[in-house]
Every structure is written in structure tokens, then in C-alpha cells.
Amino acid sequence: MVVVPSSSFSFYDYFNRLTLNQEPDSALQTFALKQNHIKAHSFNFANSDEGSFSWLHSGVRLARTDPMISTDIGSWHLAQGHFTQAERYLMQGHLKGIDEATHKLLVLWQESEEHSKINELDVGGIANWDLDLAAAKLNGLMATGEQDKLTLLAAKFRAQTHLLPLYYELVEFKVISQAEPLQRFKADIDANKCPLSITLLANQLGDLRHWQQLATEYQKSNLNQFLCIADVRYVKPFTHACQLETKTPIRCNEAQLASELTSLAHAPSDYIALMLPKGGANVHMGILYLDRADDGKIFTHEVAHLLGFVDEYKLKQSHPVCQSTNSELSWNIATVSTKTVSDGYISLQQLEKLPWYTQIAPTINANQANQAKQTTLTKIPVNQTLTPEGVGVFVADTCMESKSVTAFKPIQRNTMMNNHDYPLPPLYVHLLGQNLSRFKMPSYHYNFGVAMYRAKKGKEALSWLNKARH
Incomplete structure (x- = not known):
């Protein structure tokens, strides 16, 4: 119990004098906090764990007059993702000339994409x-x-x-x-060395810098000999034309992009890539969409799609790849009717349609020549290596969700197409080098031409389609 005399006595002054050279005892400190004494709040703030109720309680009181503490409170809220509270306290620090508050306020608005506030500050x-x-x-x-x-x-x-x-x-x-x-980034678009190219586009400085880093990493990949980076460049804002959800593939209104990003009519490349604040990376014909949080492995994986490779991990049952049988789908995936895969075998007739059959043919011809002459229904085992290099016909996870379609791949081991940590195997690179055009995506002009046609803008559609390269 704290007993203080009442006549001609100021507890406020008493506590100030008492604490000039010493810290108050806990009972007096508690009483002073109840009286909302500034110095008691200062002691409490300094001796409480950051983020605790006690720290926040005193910090909020002190922030009214102390811009440094206002900045501390705002910084804590920013770290916790409490953007509204962070903005309030950081703005108080900014208005009092605290540089740290100003910088963190700018960070906050960049992360929340509130660029007009940055421009007005x-x-x-x-x-x-x-x-x-x-x-x-x-x-x-x-x-x-x-x-x-x-x-x-x-x-x-x-x-x-x-x-x-x-x-x-x-x-x-x-x-x-x-x-x-x-x-600083040296593009390599020599047509003799790089038959295909892509331009990397963004409308924010951080994204352009990230593109530059990814481009430098990509130049070391074994795909760079087929598709090179033509340029890293700025385009005016385009995010408003896109649907962005963290776990959903990025989708953009490509007719709107074509109408607004007029400079793209002269982009010196076959493909374009757009970096966005969030969303699932994907390729839609000649346009590659990337989340700014994605790394070089994801970017290279998406480039592989442009060149004609399909995912080897499990896709949704509704995915177009798993809707029908197709031996002319990609270099690494072919789909057949599940009914035709009997007892772990496929027919030689089916095998001959696979894009990688040329790698198996010599072994088949050597080991089963007589049988092959007798019937086109010669059975070939699935999930077994047929060549010394490990090539065969292996069930891929791609269409595991489908009851009617089975997907095959040429090698059993993991590749970039089902795990980003693995490279594109030499076999895939070899197949790609034999006929680069066979499965590659059409150029981005085709995207815009089709989108304009669907938007009933025939003249613009024809202009874009005339530029398209297949």
C-alpha cells in the first residue's frame, strides 16, 4: 500500500524528483502508471518486452508526444502485418522528421501497392x-x-x-x-545462336531489378541456347488488367493489354514475360506470367513450357492436357487411353507415335525385329528402361487424377518438369535441339490477335495475327 500526504502535494512532481537518480519500486511504479504518469510510462516502456501488452500500453501513451517511440510502435505493427496501425504511427514519426519513419512508411506503401500515397508524400x-x-x-x-x-x-x-x-x-x-x-545486363539475341527470344517486362523498379537477376541466372541454363533474353524493360502499368490471387494462376485480359501496352507491337522478341505482385506463375501461349516472389528455378521451368514441355507433376482432372489422348502434345508427355494400357504393356503401334520413339527404335529393332514384322500389336513393357540410357515409357503423375487418360514420359527419374530443383535432362535438351519448332508456343502476337478477335476488334486482331510467329 502506498501512502502519500494530500495537502499541498503534487504526486506528479514527487514522482519526477524521486526518479531523477533512481528507479521507483514496483508498488510506486504501479501507482504512477494508474495515474498515467509520463515518466512511469517511460520506465515501463523501456523495461517491457517488445510487443507485450505492457510495452504497447505505455508506447501508445508516449507516442502522442515522442516521435521516436511512435516510430518504434509503427515499426512493430509493420513487422506484424498490421498495416493500418503501422501507417498511423509511422506517419506521426515522419511528420516530426524521423527518417526511419519515412523510410518504413514508404516500404509499407510499396508492399501494399499504395503508390499514389508515395507520390504525395x-x-x-x-x-x-x-x-x-x-x-x-x-x-x-x-x-x-x-x-x-x-x-x-x-x-x-x-x-x-x-x-x-x-x-x-x-x-x-x-x-x-x-x-x-x-x-549492365547484356542481352544475347544473335539469331544464329538464339533462334527464339523473350522480353522481360515490369512496371516497378524492384521488379525490373528482379528480372535482371533472373535473366543473369537463366543465361547459365541449358535452355539459353534455344531461347535467349532479348531485353529487360519498363512498360506502363498493367496490373489492373489482371486477376491476382496467391494460389491461383495469374490471368490477364490480354485484349486490354494489347490495347494499352502499345509499345509491345515493337518488342524485339517472340515471347514476353510479365512480372506481377502475386499469383501462380504460368504460361499462356506466348506470354509468361511470373509472381515477383518467384525465383530463377520457377522462371526456367516456365520457359520450358514455352519450348514445348509439359508438367510431370499431378495436374487437376480438368486440365486440358488430361482431357484427351494426344501423342503430339509435347516433348516429354504423351497421353493415351487408359483402356489401351493392358497389364503393364502398350502396343508397338502406340510406341511409334511417341515423340521420343527415335531414342527407343534402335533397341526395339534389335531386340524385337521378328516380332515387329509379325504384328503391329507387339506389346512393349511400361515402366521399364528400354535403352542403356534409361529411356522407356513411364507413367507420369501428370494425369493421375483422370480415370480415362494415362500420361507417359520418357524417363523415370525426376526432372525440372516435376521438381524445380532438378535440371532439364540431357535427353530433353537433345529432343528439343532436333526440332525446336515442333512443340513450341506461338509468339505473344498470337495471344493478342486471338484476344482482339474475341473482343470483336477485327482490324486490330488481324494486325497482331500478321505479326505472329508459329
């Missing part, structure tokens, strides 16, 4: 901007497509020595034009 003269703050302001204008303001900002960056790296990125990513762009 007053952060003082450009001479005082550091690279992170400048990049955030730049990214806000890129994400909202304010080209005139971007051009003006680029000129200011050019006049500030410490901001020149950002100016060079604006030139490199074609955000602004310059006679001789400076490129």
Missing part, C-alpha cells in the same frame, strides 16, 4: 534524398505511369551525383530514352 528537397528514398519515389511514379513526372525526376537525378545510379537504371530499363543506353 512530402520528403523535402531532392538533395537530401538517399538512394532508398529516391528509389521509392521513383517506383511510385513508375507504378502509376506518370511519364512526364518521371522524365522531370530523371533530370533531377542526373544533376545529383549520389543519385546517378538511379538515373542510369531509368535509361537502362527504357523508362526514359537516351541515345546510348548504358546496360
Whole structure:
């Protein structure tokens, strides 16, 4: 029990004097907190675990007048994903000139895609901007497509020595034009070396940088000899034309993309790739869609789809691949009627239709020549290697959900098409090199042509379809 005299006594002053050189005992501290004493809250905040009820209770009280504590509270809420509370407290710190609050406020708005707020935030003269703050302001204008303001900002960056790296990125990513762009990423679009190419597109600085990193990784892959990176470049905002759900494949209104991204009519490539804030990576004919959180392995896997490879992991029963039998589907997957696979065998007639039959034929001819002459229904075992290299006819997981269709693959072991941690096997690379055009996707112009036709825009559809390459 704390007993204090009442006449001519100020507990507020008493507690201040008492705590000048020492910490209060627990009973007095508890009483002072009940009295909402600022200094008691300061002791409590400093001695409580971050994020605890006690820490938050005192922090909220202190944040009214202390911008550093307001920033601390806002930073904690940001880390917890409490964006509304984070914005409130970080804004208090920003308005009092706390740089940490300003930077974290910009991070918050970038993560929540609230770019207009970034553009409106007053952060003082450009001479005082550091690279992170400048990049955030730049990214806000890129994400909202304010080209005139971007051009003006680029000129200011050019006049500030410490901001020149950002100016060079604006030139490199074609955000602004310059006679001789400076490129850190070296594209390789020699037609003799790379018969196919892809342009990587994004409308935010962080995404363009990520594309650049993925492109550098991809150049080391064994697919780079067939399909090269033509360019990494900026395009104006396009996210509004897309449906984005974390666990759902990215889908975009491609007629809208064709209408709004007019610069794509001159993209120097067969394919384009768009990076978006979230959603499942996938390929739709000549367009590759990627989540900004995806890594180089996922990107290379999607490029393999462009070149004619199908997933070897289990697909939904409703997936188009598993709706019918098709021996001209891809390099690595063929589908047959489950009824025709009897007792673990398929017929030689079926085998001869497989895209990888040329790899098996010499062994078949050598071991079963006489039998093959007698009947076209010679049975060939499934799930057994038929060549010394391990090639055969193996049941893939691809259409396991289907009762009527069975999918076959040429090798038993894991590959990139069912596990991103594995490379594309030499057999697949060899098959691809024999006839690159056999299963590849049509160019992205075909996407836009078909989308425009469906939108009843015949003139635009014809223009795009005339550019398409199959």
C-alpha cells in the first residue's frame, strides 16, 4: 500500500524528483502508471518486452508526444502485418522528421501497392534524398505511369551525383530514352545462336531489378541456347488488367493489354514475360506470367513450357492436357487411353507415335525385329528402361487424377518438369535441339490477335495475327 500526504502535494512532481537518480519500486511504479504518469510510462516502456501488452500500453501513451517511440510502435505493427496501425504511427514519426519513419512508411506503401500515397508524400528537397528514398519515389511514379513526372525526376537525378545510379537504371530499363543506353545486363539475341527470344517486362523498379537477376541466372541454363533474353524493360502499368490471387494462376485480359501496352507491337522478341505482385506463375501461349516472389528455378521451368514441355507433376482432372489422348502434345508427355494400357504393356503401334520413339527404335529393332514384322500389336513393357540410357515409357503423375487418360514420359527419374530443383535432362535438351519448332508456343502476337478477335476488334486482331510467329 502506498501512502502519500494530500495537502499541498503534487504526486506528479514527487514522482519526477524521486526518479531523477533512481528507479521507483514496483508498488510506486504501479501507482504512477494508474495515474498515467509520463515518466512511469517511460520506465515501463523501456523495461517491457517488445510487443507485450505492457510495452504497447505505455508506447501508445508516449507516442502522442515522442516521435521516436511512435516510430518504434509503427515499426512493430509493420513487422506484424498490421498495416493500418503501422501507417498511423509511422506517419506521426515522419511528420516530426524521423527518417526511419519515412523510410518504413514508404516500404509499407510499396508492399501494399499504395503508390499514389508515395507520390504525395512530402520528403523535402531532392538533395537530401538517399538512394532508398529516391528509389521509392521513383517506383511510385513508375507504378502509376506518370511519364512526364518521371522524365522531370530523371533530370533531377542526373544533376545529383549520389543519385546517378538511379538515373542510369531509368535509361537502362527504357523508362526514359537516351541515345546510348548504358546496360549492365547484356542481352544475347544473335539469331544464329538464339533462334527464339523473350522480353522481360515490369512496371516497378524492384521488379525490373528482379528480372535482371533472373535473366543473369537463366543465361547459365541449358535452355539459353534455344531461347535467349532479348531485353529487360519498363512498360506502363498493367496490373489492373489482371486477376491476382496467391494460389491461383495469374490471368490477364490480354485484349486490354494489347490495347494499352502499345509499345509491345515493337518488342524485339517472340515471347514476353510479365512480372506481377502475386499469383501462380504460368504460361499462356506466348506470354509468361511470373509472381515477383518467384525465383530463377520457377522462371526456367516456365520457359520450358514455352519450348514445348509439359508438367510431370499431378495436374487437376480438368486440365486440358488430361482431357484427351494426344501423342503430339509435347516433348516429354504423351497421353493415351487408359483402356489401351493392358497389364503393364502398350502396343508397338502406340510406341511409334511417341515423340521420343527415335531414342527407343534402335533397341526395339534389335531386340524385337521378328516380332515387329509379325504384328503391329507387339506389346512393349511400361515402366521399364528400354535403352542403356534409361529411356522407356513411364507413367507420369501428370494425369493421375483422370480415370480415362494415362500420361507417359520418357524417363523415370525426376526432372525440372516435376521438381524445380532438378535440371532439364540431357535427353530433353537433345529432343528439343532436333526440332525446336515442333512443340513450341506461338509468339505473344498470337495471344493478342486471338484476344482482339474475341473482343470483336477485327482490324486490330488481324494486325497482331500478321505479326505472329508459329
